[in-house]
Amino acid sequence: MNGWTRTPAAHCRKVPPYWICGDCHVGNLGPVANAEGDVEIQIRDFDQTVIGNPAHDLIRLGLSLAMAVRSSDLPGVTTALMIEQMMVGYRKAFHPVAEPNRNESRPGVVLVALKEASRRTWRHLAQERIQGKTVRIPLGRRFWPVTSQERSDIEALLLQPGLLSLATQLRRRATDAPVELLDVAYWKKGCSSLGKLRYAALLDVGGRATRGQDLCLLDIKEAVKAAAPRYEDAVMPREYAQRVVEGARQLSPHLGERMVSARLGSSSVFVRELLPEDLKLEFAHITPEESRRAARYLARIVGRAHARQLDDSERLAWKRELKRHRSRQLEAPSWLWNSVVDLVGTHEKGYLDHCRRFALESARRIREVKAQPA
Structure with missing residues (x-):
């Protein structure tokens, strides 16, 4: 940016x-x-x-x-x-x-x-996001365990206004269906999430989880101050997550209607259900x-x-x-x-500078290893 x-x-x-x-x-x-x-x-x-x-x-x-x-x-x-x-x-x-x-x-x-x-179906989403048909989130390289306090905070989060309706708003689900938190894990998802809160929460909507059907996978992500250029006199929500949700509703109605802003402890977060149909272009x-x-x-x-x-x-x-x-x-x-x-040139220069630093650091480490006594 x-x-x-x-x-x-x-x-x-x-x-x-x-x-x-x-x-x-x-x-x-x-x-x-x-x-x-x-x-x-x-x-x-x-x-x-x-x-x-x-x-x-x-x-x-x-x-x-x-x-x-x-x-x-x-x-x-x-x-x-x-x-x-x-x-x-x-x-x-x-x-x-x-x-x-x-x-x-x-x-x-x-x-x-x-x-x-x-x-695409829920099975495809499960294979990509949680690595298989399961009612638990498998811990490992991508998903890390949470503390008892973090789980309690997320359980409290789901009780906030709008969060339960987020899980039951899909057409195939009853609006009064019971919702239960099955599992939650910290989600290490790319460089953009480092240093910020990011959780995956697996919900059972309507008691169908034991049959491996219609599970609800929520993405809970901390919102931070935007780095994108803005109009200085623009009136936007002061809460970061509210800004994200409002922008989504204005620009992408399909996604915006499936997002809710909330507070998780002292952090501003936005929550959306991940659906099998949501893909990025490759x-x-x-x-x-x-x-x-x-x-x-x-x-x-x-x-x-x-x-x-x-x-x-x-x-x-x-x-x-x-x-x-x-x-x-x-x-x-x-x-x-x-x-x-201009930006293509900046990108290429930054990439080549990074490669040079990497090469110099690798050479330095090799010299240090060779200099160590046998």
């Missing part, structure tokens, strides 16, 4: 204040299910959500797509054409009606994710045509998330602003292209 060297806010007029993702890279988009079982491609991560300049979401998306192009060994011109298609898709979302067109062409990476999401090796289609489609998804918060006049004003900085040579705002190029 500290890579926002030349903020686009300096190059384009201030647009109406509304929620942005704040960390809008490809991995934070994908199939998301709502409580009724409907699945759509939406934004799926809101730790960094703030009320800020939507240009930041475009830059972050453009950077992640540019890095995907580089990892696929495609020529640099592909990146330029992809950025152009990003803006084509994004601007289309600001037509008077910004809801999805079911018949629009989806790129292959999206079709694969949607197909996989539609066939970009491996892509072709030039696929990269352009993916950029156009995903930017339109982000555009819808932005546009649904605006009225028609505000949408029109933002479309005009995007056109104002478009050059004759590149069908995209100059601030978007320049920002993506």
Whole structure:
């Protein structure tokens, strides 16, 4: 997040204040299910959500797509054409009606994710998250034991308003079904969770756990101050978790309706049930045509998330602003292209510096080992 060297806010007029993702890279988009079982491609991560300049979401998306192009060994011109298609898709979302067109062409990476999401069941989720069909969370490298105090705190958490309804809101569950905490564990899940609270809680809803059916797996995550650029005069919830939930509800209704903010001891946390259909998009090796289609489609998804918060006049004003900085040579705002190029360079420099430090440290350790007496 500290890579926002030349903020686009300096190059384009201030647009109406509304929620942005704040960390809008490809991995934070994908199939998301709502409580009724409907699945759509939406934004799926809101730790960094703030009320800020939507240009930041475009830059972050453009950077992640540019890095995907580089990892696929495609020529640099592909990146330029992809950025152009990003803006084509994004601007289309600001037509008077910004809801999805079911018949629009989806790129292959999206079709694969949607197909996989539609066939997934609780068994698939259990195999990925808790490693098998079980009514306990297996402790090991990913899941660590909790103290008796932590378990008591989480039991108290589940009694807070809205938490029980979170477990019973799915269409297939009775709203008055009994809910029991079966197991809880600390969840070591990637670098982003280090130093913060992260728990997995396994619930039995309606007494069906002994049959291995309809278990409820809650993700309990500590919310912290966002690093994403925000409007200084924006009015947002002071509680970090409330900010995350409100941003999710505005930008990704499917996910937002399945999230609740709460307090866990002195910490602000947000809670959501993990569903089998929730997946992130995986970009491996892509072709030039696929990269352009993916950029156009995903930017339109982000555009819808932005546009649904605006009225028609505000949408029109933002479309005009995007056109104002478009050059004759590149069908995209100059601030978007320049920002993506700068950040790609910063990323490459940081990566190579890291490799050099690693190599020097490895050489130093080898010398120390050789210098030790036999």
